[in-house]
């Protein structure tokens with residue numbers, strides 16, 4: 001059976017290659033190098049450099065091919081992406097058939113890690129359905145641009161005990177994500193962060209991470225956004241392309257608030273993302289409902305614990321010969337006790353749908 005090795009190569013520095021990745025590279029009969037047009041030849045060059053440095057298997061052949069390009073004019077983003085992925089899957093199938101025998105091994109070198117904002121694994125799934133022959137595939141993890149960014153700035157991705165979100169520039173246009181203090185932004189052609197409140201965030205920005213051209217800028221968003229835009233435009237003009245990633249972290253605003261430099265504003269209602277499909281919206285609703293349900297269950301459990309505590313007190317009182325009688329009521333009635341918060345009462349009085 002044919003084997004497809006999906007190898008994460010790291011995000012620009014050939015030294016990001018793990019020993020597992022180097023061993024996988026040397027197991028391949030054929031390494032496929034995608035060409036993405038003259039403007040991005042430096043990216044193909046990194047892959048060539050990796051092969052030159054680490055390939056010791058004399059039987060391994062390098063095959064360069066032109067990666068199909070997405071039709072950006074397609075009015076439906078999702079349909080356009082689906083067609084594009086089909087075209088890439090067809091290219092892989094043709095290459096597997098023409099370049100390998102039935103037991104051949106082919107390596108695909110994926111930028112960063114294949115699990116992060118990369119469609120190769122989804123395309124391989126498509127290929128498995130449409131190829132007309134069976135193959136197995138393995139995934140070798142790589143260093144992501146997110147890790148390279150954190151290492152460049154010498155920062156941790158999360159604040160103590162808190163979650164962070166990895167997102168795209170397109171999504172950040174809808175606002176900073178809820179429920180996290182840190183967002184990592186990839187695939188942002190226009191620094192969407194510049195529309196956020198400059199006083200409220202720190203930014204850690206990096207371009208060409210891991211390469212000799214790496215650029216790092218960090219500071220209060222309002223102080224450095226213009227500098228980032230300028231440096232970004234210059235670098236892009238020089239190289240013909242740019243890849244940048246950044247981390248945004250909410251600043252502690254309490255001092256600004258107390259000094260009157262920040263006000264509390266009513267929360268803006270979020271619009272659904274224009275490219276979100278119906279199933280994604282349904283998924284969001286389900287998540288919200290699930291969260292609400294979980295909160296209700298937790299509250300019920302708490303009220304039940306109170307009820308049990310009452311019973312113990314009651315028994316203790318009777319044991320001590322006191323006449324005091326504590327009444328136990330059903331949970332919903334107990335929930336109306338004024339000691340419960342208004343919001344919690346509301347949740348109990350409006351049981352989950």
Ligand SMILES: C[S@@+](CC[C@H](N)C(=O)[O-])C[C@H]1O[C@@H](n2cnc3c(N)ncnc32)[C@H](O)[C@@H]1O
Pocket residue numbers: 011012111112113114115116117118143144145146185186187188206207208209210211243244245
């Ligand atoms: C299609 S995604 C691929 C991400 C990749 N799979 C990873 O693990 O990092 C491309 C985006 O990754 C980020 N990126 C990848 N390599 C980078 C680098 N060397 N420097 C800065 N950003 C990079 C940029 O945000 C770019 O728009």
